Amino acid sequence: MAPTGDDLQQIAEQVWASYLDTDGERPLVPLPPDKLSRDVVAGVAVSGAWHGLVLLACSSAASKEAAAALLGMDSDEVSEGDIDDALGELANVIGGNVKSLLPEPCVLGLPEVHTEADHDPWLEGDEICRFEATWMGEPMEVSVLEKPTGQGGESAS
Amino acid sequence: MKILIADDSRVMRQIVTRTLRQAGFDGHDLVEACDGAELVQAANSEKPDLVLSDWNMPNMTGVEALRALRAGGNQVPFGFVTSEGTPEMRETAQQAGALFLITKPFTAETFKEELAAVLG
Numbered sequence: 613m614a615p616t617g618d619d620l621q622q623i624a625e626q627v628w629a630s631y632l633d634t635d636g637e638r639p640l641v642p643l644p645p646d647k648l649s650r651d652v653v654a655g656v657a658v659s660g661a662w663h664g665l666v667l668l669a670c671s672s673a674a675s676k677e678a679a680a681a682l683l684g685m686d687s688d689e690v691s692e693g694d695i696d697d698a699l700g701e702l703a704n705v706i707g708g709n710v711k712s713l714l715p716e717p718c719v720l721g722l723p724e725v726h727t728e729a730d731h732d733p734w735l736e737g738d739e740i741c742r743f744e745a746t747w748m749g750e751p752m753e754v755s756v757l758e759k760p761t762g763q764g765g766e767s768a769s
Numbered sequence: 770m771k772i773l774i775a776d777d778s779r780v781m782r783q784i785v786t787r788t789l790r791q792a793g794f795d796g797h798d799l800v801e802a803c804d805g806a807e808l809v810q811a812a813n814s815e816k817p818d819l820v821l822s823d824w825n826m827p828n829m830t831g832v833e834a835l836r837a838l839r840a841g842g843n844q845v846p847f848g849f850v851t852s853e854g855t856p857e858m859r860e861t862a863q864q865a866g867a868l869f870l871i872t873k874p875f876t877a878e879t880f881k882e883e884l885a886a887v888l889g
Contacts, residue, residue, distance in 0.1 A: 626874050631874055682780045683780060697778050716855070722777070
């Protein structure tokens with residue numbers, strides 16, 4: 613039992629339709645961008661019968677647009693705290709849906725947000741699936757990373 | 770009526786607030802809590818008519834908070850709004866005393882269907 617890129621696409625599209633593109637005017641386009649970005653990476657750890665991370669990575673510009681869309685603000689008004697909160701919550705929603713596709717029993721951790729994460733050791737692991745997309749002209753990527761038992765991040769209390 | 774919204778994400782508290790309005794449930798007093806411990810405190814002090822709570826929160830999870838409220842005799846109508854909707858979670862939620870579990874991402878329609886029984 614393992615999620616696939618198609619699963620990630622379906623979940624991401626539901627999240628976008630519900631929260632970021634409610635009027636259909638700013639869709640998540642399922643086309644790989646020219647260049648991926650790890651300016652901002654938000655993730656939730658899954659632990660238990662399976663260990664790893666569910667990740668949402670995007671450019672700085674996309675993170676601002678996402679925070680602005682979720683908070684109903686202009687993108688130049690959002691703070692770093694708003695971005696962390698917004699991206700963390702998107703990772704939480706996506707992660708919760710991905711978790712149901714993973715071996716049980718597992719628990720979902722609280723979201724973490726890392727910036728400029730190209731060489732971040734947090735992202736070491738075996739990628740089992742990914743979904744690459746473009747949103748507002750910016751790269752957006754959802755992936756699932758499996759880690760050796762006992763690693764992955766904070767667990768919920 | 771008074772509704773207590775508990776989620777560690779300010780973004781999600783705002784989304785829940787917005788969705789309540791879109792579902793036609795505007796005009797109610799809204800109170801917020803950012804973790805399970807605050808939820809218990811606010812549920813006892815503010816005496817809301819409904820609690821909408823996330824599951825996964827720091828300090829105390831939503832289900833721990835619900836169990837604490839019920840153990841203390843607080844029977845406030847309680848529902849979860851959470852990213853996980855497995856049958857096991859729903860069973861746990863129901864056994865703890867929750868009336869419903871709404872999964873994220875949610876729509877105004879879902880809120881209308883699930884909350885009409887409590888909010889009218």
